[in-house]
Each structure stands twice: as C-alpha cells, then as structure tokens.
Amino acid sequence: MSKVIKGGTVVTADREWKADVLIEGETITQVGADLKGDEYIDAEGAYVIPGGIDPHTHLEMPFMGTTAAETFETGTWAAAAGGTTMLIDFCLPGEDGSIKNAINEWHRKSAPQICADIGYHMAITGWNENIFDEMKVAVDMGVNSFKHFMAYKGALMVEDDEMFASFQRCRELGALPMVHAENGDLVDLMQKKLLADGMTGPEAHAYSRPPEFEGEAANRAITIADAAGTPLYIVHVSCEQSHEAIRRARQKGMRIYGEPLIQFLTLDESEYFNKDWDHAARRVMSPPFRNKDHQASLWAGLQSGSLQVVATDHAAFSTEQKRLGVDDFTKIPNGSNGVEERLAVLWTEGVETGRLTPSEFVAATSSNVAKILNIYPKKGAIVEGADADIVVWDPKITKTISASNHHSILDYNVFDGFEVKAQSRYTLSRGEVIWAWGQNSQPQPGRGRFVPRPPFSSAAKALSHWKALNSPRSITRDPMNIPAGI
Amino acid sequence: MSKVIKGGTVVTADREWKADVLIEGETITQVGADLKGDEYIDAEGAYVIPGGIDPHTHLEMPFMGTTAAETFETGTWAAAAGGTTMLIDFCLPGEDGSIKNAINEWHRKSAPQICADIGYHMAITGWNENIFDEMKVAVDMGVNSFKHFMAYKGALMVEDDEMFASFQRCRELGALPMVHAENGDLVDLMQKKLLADGMTGPEAHAYSRPPEFEGEAANRAITIADAAGTPLYIVHVSCEQSHEAIRRARQKGMRIYGEPLIQFLTLDESEYFNKDWDHAARRVMSPPFRNKDHQASLWAGLQSGSLQVVATDHAAFSTEQKRLGVDDFTKIPNGSNGVEERLAVLWTEGVETGRLTPSEFVAATSSNVAKILNIYPKKGAIVEGADADIVVWDPKITKTISASNHHSILDYNVFDGFEVKAQSRYTLSRGEVIWAWGQNSQPQPGRGRFVPRPPFSSAAKALSHWKALNSPRSITRDPMNIPAGI
Amino acid sequence: MSKVIKGGTVVTADREWKADVLIEGETITQVGADLKGDEYIDAEGAYVIPGGIDPHTHLEMPFMGTTAAETFETGTWAAAAGGTTMLIDFCLPGEDGSIKNAINEWHRKSAPQICADIGYHMAITGWNENIFDEMKVAVDMGVNSFKHFMAYKGALMVEDDEMFASFQRCRELGALPMVHAENGDLVDLMQKKLLADGMTGPEAHAYSRPPEFEGEAANRAITIADAAGTPLYIVHVSCEQSHEAIRRARQKGMRIYGEPLIQFLTLDESEYFNKDWDHAARRVMSPPFRNKDHQASLWAGLQSGSLQVVATDHAAFSTEQKRLGVDDFTKIPNGSNGVEERLAVLWTEGVETGRLTPSEFVAATSSNVAKILNIYPKKGAIVEGADADIVVWDPKITKTISASNHHSILDYNVFDGFEVKAQSRYTLSRGEVIWAWGQNSQPQPGRGRFVPRPPFSSAAKALSHWKALNSPRSITRDPMNIPAGI
Amino acid sequence: MSKVIKGGTVVTADREWKADVLIEGETITQVGADLKGDEYIDAEGAYVIPGGIDPHTHLEMPFMGTTAAETFETGTWAAAAGGTTMLIDFCLPGEDGSIKNAINEWHRKSAPQICADIGYHMAITGWNENIFDEMKVAVDMGVNSFKHFMAYKGALMVEDDEMFASFQRCRELGALPMVHAENGDLVDLMQKKLLADGMTGPEAHAYSRPPEFEGEAANRAITIADAAGTPLYIVHVSCEQSHEAIRRARQKGMRIYGEPLIQFLTLDESEYFNKDWDHAARRVMSPPFRNKDHQASLWAGLQSGSLQVVATDHAAFSTEQKRLGVDDFTKIPNGSNGVEERLAVLWTEGVETGRLTPSEFVAATSSNVAKILNIYPKKGAIVEGADADIVVWDPKITKTISASNHHSILDYNVFDGFEVKAQSRYTLSRGEVIWAWGQNSQPQPGRGRFVPRPPFSSAAKALSHWKALNSPRSITRDPMNIPAGI
Numbered sequence A, B, C, D: 001m002s003k004v005i006k007g008g009t010v011v012t013a014d015r016e017w018k019a020d021v022l023i024e025g026e027t028i029t030q031v032g033a034d035l036k037g038d039e040y041i042d043a044e045g046a047y048v049i050p051g052g053i054d055p056h057t058h059l060e061m062p063f064m065g066t067t068a069a070e071t072f073e074t075g076t077w078a079a080a081a082g083g084t085t086m087l088i089d090f091c092l093p094g095e096d097g098s099i100k101n102a103i104n105e106w107h108r109k110s111a112p113q114i115c116a117d118i119g120y121h122m123a124i125t126g127w128n129e130n131i132f133d134e135m136k137v138a139v140d141m142g143v144n145s146f147k148h149f150m151a152y153k154g155a156l157m158v159e160d161d162e163m164f165a166s167f168q169r170c171r172e173l174g175a176l177p178m179v180h181a182e183n184g185d186l187v188d189l190m191q192k193k194l195l196a197d198g199m200t201g202p203e204a205h206a207y208s209r210p211p212e213f214e215g216e217a218a219n220r221a222i223t224i225a226d227a228a229g230t231p232l233y234i235v236h237v238s239c240e241q242s243h244e245a246i247r248r249a250r251q252k253g254m255r256i257y258g259e260p261l262i263q264f265l266t267l268d269e270s271e272y273f274n275k276d277w278d279h280a281a282r283r284v285m286s287p288p289f290r291n292k293d294h295q296a297s298l299w300a301g302l303q304s305g306s307l308q309v310v311a312t313d314h315a316a317f318s319t320e321q322k323r324l325g326v327d328d329f330t331k332i333p334n335g336s337n338g339v340e341e342r343l344a345v346l347w348t349e350g351v352e353t354g355r356l357t358p359s360e361f362v363a364a365t366s367s368n369v370a371k372i373l374n375i376y377p378k379k380g381a382i383v384e385g386a387d388a389d390i391v392v393w394d395p396k397i398t399k400t401i402s403a404s405n406h407h408s409i410l411d412y413n414v415f416d417g418f419e420v421k422a423q424s425r426y427t428l429s430r431g432e433v434i435w436a437w438g439q440n441s442q443p444q445p446g447r448g449r450f451v452p453r454p455p456f457s458s459a460a461k462a463l464s465h466w467k468a469l470n471s472p473r474s475i476t477r478d479p480m481n482i483p484a485g486i
C-alpha cells in the first residue's frame, strides 16, 4: 500500500521545492509533482523534511552509580513526537570490557523497546589487544564510530597514547573517532579544590569545568587525529574555545567535525546560579552551559559550516536521581534532556530569526550527520530509494514546552517555558506514521530497527590517501657519509 | 528519443553511487539502476557528474584598449571539451552606461555563437538613478548578480559609497553583489612608483598588486555588505589575506562566498620572473599569481568550506595582444586562460592527491555556484527534473596540456606541460552529446541558451530577515528629559 | 635650589624600587637612596612616577560649528590636577590650509595659557604640493606626527591615495602618521539612513558608527602604511575589530601602535540609551563607546602589548553646545572629557584589580608614548637628565568623580560617580610643584612650554631599512627574450 | 680602582644615547657625559650594552646515557667571548630526587669552573610531598623558576595533574613555571612507528616531533597555568603552532612568555636532510629545526612582543657522542650549540636587516629575561647600581663562524660558515674585562658567582591578585530551596 505526502514544500540540505513524496513500503520511491497513491498525508502549509537524527543520546545508561531514566522506549517515542526518527546511542563496555558483548547487550536492551531506528557509537575506555581486535568486530556489526572520553578520570577517561592507538586503528578500519573533549585531569583537580573550599552546590559544577578545559582537550584530540591521519568528530561543543580549535584545524584542511547541542545554543550558565537547588542540578551536564557570549560563536559555526551537527546528549536523570549530589556537586548525575525539543527549538531560534535557512536546519538536524556517519542518503535525505523517515513540519503549531506536555519519562524539562513556533504534524518512520499531532498517537515499542553503518566514508578515504602520499621519506645516504658508530 | 548514461558512478555534491541516468529531451528524468532508453552512453569505469559551471569568464571583452581574443564560440567550445557546460560571463555597460542595453548587446554577441549555456553577471561601474532603476530591469532579465570593481582606477572602479548604495539595492532586489577586491588607489600609485623607478617588466605587475591590497579590499567589501545586509561573493580569491578576511567574516556568521581560481591553486608568482618576457606576460592577470604559500590556504578553504567555488576568470589575450605592454607592464592586457583546463587540473591536484573527495570536486566545479546563483538544481545537479548537463568523467584518460591540443583560440596555454590524469569522455548539454573524446566532435555555435536566474536565494532571504530583526531601535525619551534645544 | 622627592617608591616602565629623586632646576639629577637637597617633597607611602602624557587632546578646537570649551589653561590645569604634565594637542589647518600658519596659530593660542608642557600633532586634511613641502616645515618646527581623518566626510576626511602620499612623505621625513580610523563614507551614509528613518537621538550616533566601520578603516590604514613603509599610530581604538586588525598586523612584524581611551576601557554604549537626552549626548564622541565585550579586548591589549597607550581624546563641549544636536544627532559636537581622570581611573580599574602592574600603568600613561613620539627619556622617565615632570601618586586618596570637584571647565563629567582609589599628591612640571593635593594650588598660565620632537625614531629607521632591503627587484632579461613590441 | 667605558653609544632596552659608563668595583656608578676614572675602556664607534643573559643552557648535563660535553668552564668562557655574561642553567634532580641536593650538586660542579655569573632553573620531574616542600627550599636558595618537561616520556616527563600541582605551588611561592612543550606520548609513539618503518636516520628525528606536537603541549601548559593562576614561560619556541598558542593566550590577557632560540630563527629543517649523517646528527635537538616558514613567525614575535627572549638551549654533545645514535635516531643525544654565537647572529640577522632596533636586540638578549626572572636591573641594565656586566659591542668586526675559531669545547659548530657582522670588543663581568677581542684573553674559572633570584615578580603578583578577585563564588540558597537529599 502506497502513501503520498501531499502538498508540502520539501526541504533537503541542498534545496526547497514544492513536491509530493511517494512512499512504497518503507521506502521513498518518487519525489515530484502530482503524485498518486493509496493514501494521502496532508502537508499543505508545511515543510516535508527528513526525519531528525539525534547522534548523541544515552538511554538507560549506567552512569555515576545510577542509570539514566529515559528508556529506549520513552526516548525513541519522545524523539518521534519531536520529529526525530533515529537516535545514535552510546554503547559502553560492561565489566568484561568486551566490545562485542556490549553491542549485544545494547541490542538486548533496545530491540524490544525502540519505536524508531537506532544506531550506536562504541565507547573505547581503555586499550589492549582485545579492544584492538574487537574494534573490527564492531565495524562488522555496523558500528563505525568510536567514542573517547578525555574526562571522567578514574572511570571512562583514556590517555593520549591510548587515543593515538585507537585513532590509528580507526583509520585502518575506516571508522570515525569521536571525543568528549574536556581535560579530565584538570576537572578532577578543580573538583577537589572547590570541594575543599566548601563549594558543594551545582554552580561549582560550572566552575570545575571552564571552557578553557574543553578547548584544551579539543585541541589535543585534533592533534592526535592529525597525527593518526583520521577525521575526528568532537561531541557536545559548548564554547568558543573548542570551536576555535576546530576552526583552526579546519582552516589547515584537517577534517574535524563539531557538534553543538541545542542546549548550548539557547541556554546559559546563569541556570546554575538559580536559587533553587533542583532547578540548577537538573541542568548539570558536562560540559556545562556557558555564558551567553559562546552562543553567538556556535550559531555562527552552523552558519559558516565550521560546526555541522546539532545534537542533544540526551541523558535524562530524574530530580530524585539528581539529588544524589545534594551535598556534593560531583555526585549529581550528569545529563539533561532535549531529544524531543531539538528540532522545535532550533527552528524557533534558528530559522524564525533568519540565522539559518530551512536547508541549513535540515543539514544540522539530519543530513550532515548522516553523511559523516556514512548512512546518507538512506537516512537524512528525501530522495528516491531513501528510507521513508520523514517529518511533515508545521511552522504554525506553537507550544510552550513543559514537563506536563512532553513525552519524555522525565519529571522536568530544561526547556520549560520556552515558546516554540513549529512542531511535527506527522512523523513517519520507514513509511509508517508513528506520530500525528493532535491525534492519539501511541508508542509502538519494538518496531524500530538497528541501522548498521558501513566504514570508509569518502572523507576518511581521501584523508588517508593524502596522508599516505605525504608520509615521511627516508634520506638515502652514501655509506661513506655514515659513521661507523661506536 | 531517450538516452541512458550507463554503468557509471554518479557523483553529486552530496554523494557517489552506481547508477544509470535516463535523459528525455533536455532533462534528466530518472536516476537509478538498470535504466533503459533508446540510446546508451557508456560510462563504465567513469564518473557521471554535473556539467561544470565556470562562473567567471570574459569572452570578447573590450578591455584595456583591445578585446579579449576568446570568442563566445571558442570559449564555450573549449569549455565543453573540458567538461564545462555553462559559463557565467561578465557583462559590461557600454558608452551609454545602460545596463539594459549592455545585456542586450551581450545577447547579440553571444546568442549566435554559444555552444552551451550561458548566464551573465552585470558590472556596476558607477552610480546614478538610472543604474538604480536598471538593476531591477537586469533582475527581470534574469541577471541576479552585480559585479563591482574595487580596482582599475579611472576605468571600472567604484567608490565605497557607490558600493554601499548598490549593495543596498541588491538587498532590495534579492540580487547578489560581487567584488573584484583590490585597492585600486594603491595599485594605481604603486604602478606609477614602479614605472618611475624604471621597472617596466611583467614582474612589476606582481609587485604592484601585493596580496595585502587584495586582503584590504576584501575586508572593506565585506564591511560594506554587512552594513547593507546582503551576502557577498568575492571573485578570484588569490591569497591568504583575502581568504583570512572571508574566514573572519564567516566565523561571525556573515554570508560571504569566495572563489579561488584554478590558476591560483596550482601556479605561482615565479612565472613572472621567467627570463622570457612572453612567458611572463602571458600570465599577467589581476590579481596576479602569488607565492606557493598561498596555495595551501586556498586548498584548505575548499576542504573546510570557507571557499566554495573554483573558477577561471578566463580572459584570453593573444601573445600579440600581450605585447601591447612590452614597454610598460601596466599596458599588458590582464587575463589568462583556464576554461578548458579547470576540471582536469582540479581533479589531478585535488582528487588524485586526496585533498578533495569526488563530491567536493563536484561541489566546487558546479553545485555550489549553482546554489549561490540560485539556479540549483536546474544546473549543478544530477536529479530528476534537472537539465541534462552531464559529464562522463574518465579518470583514466591522461593528457599533457599544450596549446597544440587545446580548443581555445589562444596561441599559448598557461598550464602548458601540466599532466592531467582525467578528462571528459562525453560532455552533454541539455541532453545532447556536444563533446566525445577521441571522436571528431565539432562546435555547434548557436545551440547554447541564456539561462535566466531568479533573485532571492534562501541565504539572501534569511540574512535580510535577521538584519531586519536586529536593526537599530530608537530610545523613547520623556519630553521632560529632552532639552529645548538652542 | 634643589628639591628631593623623599621616601617614595619610584615606578618606571621597567621597574619599581625605593628611591629618592633629586631635582635641580628643571631636571632630574639623581635617583637613589638618601638624597639630600634644599627642599623635600614627601613621598612616604606613595609612588613616584613620570608625569602623565596625554597624547590626544583637542583644546579650543574649532569643530562642528563651535569651539571646544576646554581652554589651554583649564585643560592643562585639569590635567596637572590629575597627574598629567604634558598634552599633545591636535593642530588643524585654518582656512588657508597652511601647516606652518596653523602651528603658529596654535602657539599663539596655547603659549599664554598652558600650565604645563605641550606638543602638537599636525592634521593632514587634504593633499597638494604645498602640504608636501610644509610637512618638512612642521618637522623642523618640532612636530613629528601627522594625523589623518578617515571619517568626517566633507570636512576633515582624506582619501586613500592622499593617505598613501602623506605616509610616504612621513617615511621620508622620519615622521609618524596617525589615523582616526572609521570609514567616513559608510558613516555618512548610515547617518543619512538613520535620519531618514526618523532616528534623531544620541543612540543613533552609536548605530551610525558600528565597530565594523572602525575595524575596516584601521585595516585599510595599516595596509597603506605597510605599502608606504612606515610605522602607524591608530588613535582612539575602541573595539575588538580595530584591535584585531592591529594584532594581525603586528603578528606579521608590522610596526603598528594602538591607543585605547580611558573612556573605552571603562564606559559602554548603554550610556547612549539613557533616558535623559543630556546624559546621552554628553557621551557622544567618535568612535562611540562600545558594548562591554570590547573592554576585555582592550585591557588584554594593554597587558599583552598589542595596545600601548591610554589617552583621552579630551574634547570638551558644554551641555549647551551638545544641545546643538537636539533635533539631529549628527549635529551634537563630538567629544568627551578625561584629561583629569585618566590616571586615577586607569589605576583603579587596572592596577587595583591586578590587570596591570604599576610599571605597565606607567608605560601606558607616559613612557610608551614618549618613546613612540621620540621624546623619551626627556619625558616619560625618571632618570638622570630627564625633565622633572613627576607625580607623587598616592594610592590612598580616594575620590568620587563629579563635575563639582573637577578642574575642567566642563559643566558635567562622563565619569561622574566613579570612585577612584588613588590621586596625585603632588604634580611637578619641570621641577616645579604645580599641584598639591589638599592645598590651594592655582593654575599658572603661560609657564608651560612647547616641546619639539625630533623625527626618525629607532622603529622608523629600522622599518625603513628593512623595506629598502626588501624592495622590488627587476628581472634582467636577454633582449633576445623580449619581443619587439607592436 | 674605577673604570670608564668611553665614547660609546649606550643601548638599553628603552633607548640609545651617547654616554660614558663609570664602574667602581663590580658596579655601575654613573652613566653620563665626560666621565672620568682610573682606567679607560675604548668604546668609540661601538655600542655599550648589558652583558647577554642566556637563560637556557645545559652544561655538563647527564642526559640520554652520556653527559653534555660543554663544561661550566668552557661554556661560560665561550659565552663571554660572544658577549654573554650570565647563563641560567637547568638543574636536574639526581637519583634521590631531592631538589636541595641537586642545587648543591650544581653548585659543586659549577662554582670552581664558571668564568662569569650563573643561575639555575630547577627541573620538576615528578610530584610528591617532598618536592612540594623542597620547592620552597629552592626559592630560598635563590632559584625562582621551575622547569617541567612535557616530553621525554619515561624519563623527565610529567603529567598534567603533576604540572597543575606544581604550578599551583609556584603561584604560592611566587616562582615562575616553565615548560618544555612537546606532547611526550605522541613523540614516543611516533618514534616507535618510524623505527618500525625502518626509518633510523636523523631526518626521522624531525618527523617524530612535528610542530603540531609542540603547539599542542604549549596550549595545554597555558591552560594549566591559567587554571593555577600563574604566569608561564615556554622555553625553546620553534614554530608558529606554539607561537600561535602563546599569542592567543596573551590576547586574552594571560601572562605567557615565549623563548625562541637563535637556532630556530636562522636555521631550518633541511639540515636534517643533509647527505652527511654527522652533519644532520649534530643538529639533532628537541624541538627540531623547522621549515623556513616558521622563522618569519618567530621574528615577528620578537618585533611585536609576543615573544620576549632569545636563548640557545646550549647542550653540546661531541660528534662522537652524537654517533651513539648511528643506528637509531632516538639515541642521538639531543642538543646543539649557540652560547657564543647568539648575540652575533641575532645582530646580523636582526639589527643589520632592520628587523629589530638595537634596543629590541638588547631586550631580547638580556633585559627581558632579567625582568621575567626578577633580577632586573641588577642584570640586564646599564644604570647606576647595576652589576657592571657590560659588553662593548663592535658593529665592524666581522667573522666567519667555525669550529676552528670558536671557544666552545665542541668539535663542530651548527652555525659553521655563517658570516657575522658584529662581535664583542670587550666583555665585562662585574667590572672586570674578561674578554678583549684580538687580545690574548684567557678563561678565569671560579671567578663567576651564583646569582640568587627573589620570587614574586610584579607580573606574578598582579596576576595572582586578579585571580583572587575573580575566583568562584558560592550561590547562597535558602534551605527551603535545597532538597533533603536521598
């Protein structure tokens, strides 16, 4: 049975035009004028865009002695309500350290629950021969990106030599290294210093992780990636300092990608100074919100192309969980929400203000990351042959964001009170309408699928080729000109 | 009668994939597997890319007391042989200063000659009410971009207030201002100084136009565009100095585009120090070739997106014409060739080295400028509905560039001796094979068409909206707090 | 009769140490421990610093249809009360355009009035042979610096070619070119546009002169100076944009100096949004105060050495004069006060906060500009042989700045309400105590002298030498390789 | 018995003027015209400058399994012949790790040998309570600077947390942290990779330590210093990458100092590609020489003030010692010479070309580092009360540098063949002529003295104050707004 999305303006990363979209089964089969089908989905007055891809979520993640409250079901469902049809979740190795087992464990948790599609990034939290070997297994299992934590000392953090080894392995495998860029040594020492000075509240969280620590780590990771000869993706870019490091690298031709979060584009550090402890603690995440000056930098990055992807780092801990750190800010579980709000907030603050064109909005919310992660145009595109992950985006449905009307499991919302000017009228996942605004849509756990991603993106191949051509060459010396040694 | 381009790898600005391309009449009607048609064009082992668009040519341009030797026929023919199916030529007002008359004059010259499609940029070389009015006429005639010369004092050069007026007019009309960025006052004074010091040879041309003069003008034009609230396109970016100005503007969110030339990416100023006067004079153009350090900057700009378009500024003067300046470098007609070599040289130095991916090559040679000039995806794309301007690009046909084997009217070639590793196997213009390598293709003057371009690109609209939202606001003062005046 | 300044801590640009200072006549004759003399000046608990030099004042300047209210007497007297013992005033040519006559006219006005020493910068407001010739006369008369206005179109503004000619002349004479850097064309157009939009209040003054216009002009002036081969001094640097241009030039080895004003370091554009018209209009100056972000840039410039001198651009117009522009912001006489407050405010905001060391304070208030203007160590130093222009600077005398307690002729003060933490206990001009805090000091008009300044600073000489070594060289070509021409 | 240096032009960091210099005992007692004394030293036609201070030497240093060949006697003697009267040598802890013992050991070695004065920097090569305690001892013993190696993994290298701890301790003590900035993890891995690839020659040394590794470490050290609240001195800045990090920090107001070496200003990496193994190996040092592009950056740093000090890192290993690495570049002892050549080469390439003024030459060779290390004006100045460490610098004595005419113990010279245009006519150390050109001067081992340096430079005090004023502040929350916890 075929469907036609009728009467809308299709917006892709490269253009916008009036067209209908024909879907047969799970796939887009035609984009053009006056298409016919068995069913019609009304897109009059709306935009038709690729379903959002949020490349940075932590669902049910065991972390800091607890587990993120958002489940694979509620997370993918909230995402769908917000116009996002694919999440890339971070997979962490378990006690045994095995990558393969971790991926299987993530499958076990996610498969019965997910309402839309999913992929994983694999975390590299140490280095040994088994990890070296299993990185290949991960790639074979469809995971083509590896995350490295430069912070969380004593837990997830890796050292420079481990990163170099892993990045080299990524180059061999055609996989993409990613980093959480904060100097973990310095954060650790600053936390101890602040606690020693009696500063225990959530504001100390911000003080313990200044933008300089993020910029330093970003710069270091870039240096390592350049030495290893691989592109690099820097997650949750929050500030001018790391953005500057990215720009500086890119203007030398290095292939570095940067991902600001929707939170960082619109919220600022004054939230941590709120007189209500709960309010402040709910916003505790790493890196923290920055002062407003940084927002202009991030927006300009999206406009100029030095930053490519807007994500959420959705890691939802309940108020009760946040209170684990009531006496010690370092014990507040790190994370905030956004998987449902990302598109609406970005549209409101980006497109409605003229900062971004509609195409740039699409690029930042789906197409760019699909290209970077090498699943384009299966995802992130509206083109014949692509998965029918589509959102009918209505620029006239306003909403005031609130915990009372959101779909997350969370008991609060960091965007509470924010007035958005657009929402998803319909969200389709592989051809199926999984969310329809104003109608009684229900989650369908288990219908989502894991999407394997192939290695060797064109950027990785080109860079690797360039590095090979420009590798060190030995000087040939006449034995007469080499001393005998001693 | 339909045609299918069979067996190739389609490369667009966003991806590469194995597919056939079906053409009906002048238009692409399908892209996919196993297509059938009346005729087949063999693309086995080759890439199938959008026909190149060279956005910067000067065919038969009256300039410096002579007329550029390349005709609309030979220019479009050489372009086609090199894989370029559309040129945007610079239209200069005549004696009467009328824009409308100039466009008609350009039509008169080009229409009977052109072998493939064409468009114009209109030059604004002064400012008055008539020009203000006729800019609207130009837009209505399909010319949505206006060029401003900051150099050539006493001839084409305009002043800052004229540029501001024209840029504001561009914003109203949704047209794109462009600049030739060099400080004309300083060039003029430096020329006089060098001549006074007895320096008359072509090397003095380079000395008279240092990169600092280009950077200064680029920065100034950007300031004016920002004040007027319009995007800006900077032609023939040759150096780090102007590239730096562009990057600096872009990282503030300004919408500035930069166009390096294929000459600047691969040739350097040592050509002017050649002991053979003719050799040096043939390379005289403005801005001049720069030292090699600048090349790395330009390549990185293409990689990172701070520069978007590779053009040629093709303005071909014969050796005999060049000799007009034998006693005085300021009389050497400015211009060099490249319309035929652009794709092959960029592929060889860009894609074969790993600097650029094939998609980035396509973006730089056609798609980006089609977007910037608002004719995408009619041009610059391989998608259903687009004009069938297509090149079957063969990465195995090598050639040593030489005046003896090129298709330009010119008696020399600035890329002489350059070994290229790829060439066009077939060039199609609106569905017709106009060039087939190794076969006896002939120019078909008059078959090309003028392509009108609509105003109001999405970037222009977004920026104008942002500027309107952020325009100055009056302070409301109680009359009690305003003095009576004196 | 000798004097000893006893018991203080001498602070110079290079160090601080406990020492007495012996003065004989007008001159410092010894600096050391336990000095003896006929009289003693108590410096216990205080710093002993070189008298301030304010290199940027406009006393009794005819401007915008009126004349600056501060006289040479009140200006030098207020300066002395604030610890400044030398002013460099801007000399403007009169109707006849003669430089020589203008200097003589300035002598005529200043000589009978000045309470402390003075020098002039000469303004170049056009270009012709007479000006070329008279620049030499100015240098012979002791004026070694020439100011160029890039703004005030239709009045003082000069064009790029005029600046280049004048800068070249400066190089020949060993004189220092200076610029008021704002793009006068753009300011003019923006003023007209704002007035046309009905914006007549003082806030429109700020809107009409955005930081981008200043940065553009600074960058342009730098390019011209580099082409001419001369150092350049940029007056009243107000913003990151022009500071960035200066930094960028300096990091290429160019010899560019930048002068932030004490106003720009501490006051911001919100003053123009004040609901009281008079309050706002009194702050109208060009460039205008900027938003607070720019202040951090300027302070860092002083810390790192990319900016060298803190000045005031003291141009005092009374409230009544300001009201000339009550209906039209472009008619508000441009200028604000600071000659008396400069040291106290810079100390309070700079040294008391730890931004600047005491030596850096001295460098910024006297020594650096004395070096740049080639009168060091006669002025700006505490060393044997120097003029005894000395301030006993007391870090314990606080004051709330107010028009009621200042010494300027002005009926208001832009620093009104500012709490300063230090003041001059004694101010000596050439050995004479001309100001003693808490005692009934009186102005002594006519005791000040004009201080001639020699040309050819060491920086100018070095740069000129470098440029000569690196000037263009002709290529020698065999006549066989030069065509006959046509 | 008094001496007068007669008839010269005194050059200090702030000016140049004709003056005689009177010396009584070890001290300058007067600087002025027509001075009289018991003896006269002829300075006609010469400059009289402060004796050079080389802040970076490794005499008799145990390193890489051998000991640097230059002794305290030959090192200080060669220095004196070249116009340098004080060295600051790097003191390394011995087996017991004790700072105190190391300083005493350095005294034991140096005291009987040194021909002129000396000071030490103390290396921090690990972290524990004893080191924390003994840093205070070092300061009390007159060592106010602590060096941290970010390279030499497995040997001298320290980790980020150790650096942070040590830098904080420096702040408390008013001492100056210094870093050797190269990412030691990456160097180590790159060395292994190159060896594994069969690259054993000295050229691989350069490949194993690219400029990016230096820039990364500089940036990291700056971040740590900023977090700890202390100034930072970066030794042997060789490249644009670390210079860029320094500039970027300084333009935010951070107090970062950079020390290029005379080698890096004038020699380049092509030396490592020399066909003669010995030639290449003799130039092996860390960081290595860079390509020529970096030289322009370093010179501009000296001109603009972003770099302050020119040093040598003099660590002289004989050809025989160098051959320890004949089969493995990682075993070539790292170090090169320069202590004798520094002034002559800097004058020739700096002052004679117009890049530097004579005062800037003095600043870079003595005054700046004396200020930074808090021994100014005892050293680095020509002023009453200063140590009479003076050089009569003759700009007319030329020399071709060669191992045959140098005073170092070394059997080669990395500046071999370099034509210098100036030399020391007389070198005085605390009033005594220890070197006279063309006369049979002899080393006087043991006459030199250790010069203790006090802590708490004015820059350190100001910065510490600023940081204290801007430290984190707790938010005060009503207990009602803090949850009970769980």
Ligand SMILES: [Zn+2]
Pocket (backbone or CB within 6 Å): A180, A235, A236, A286, A287
């Ligand atoms: Zn993270």
Ligand SMILES: [Zn+2]
Pocket (backbone or CB within 6 Å): A056, A058, A090, A313
């Ligand atoms: Zn995360």
Ligand SMILES: [Zn+2]
Pocket (backbone or CB within 6 Å): B180, B235, B236, B286, B287
């Ligand atoms: Zn041009």
Ligand SMILES: [Zn+2]
Pocket (backbone or CB within 6 Å): B056, B058, B090, B313
């Ligand atoms: Zn052109």
Ligand SMILES: [Zn+2]
Pocket (backbone or CB within 6 Å): C180, C235, C236, C286, C287
């Ligand atoms: Zn001014």
Ligand SMILES: [Zn+2]
Pocket (backbone or CB within 6 Å): C056, C058, C090, C313
């Ligand atoms: Zn002024």
Ligand SMILES: [Zn+2]
Pocket (backbone or CB within 6 Å): D180, D235, D236, D286, D287
């Ligand atoms: Zn070192």
Ligand SMILES: [Zn+2]
Pocket (backbone or CB within 6 Å): D056, D058, D090, D313
């Ligand atoms: Zn060293």
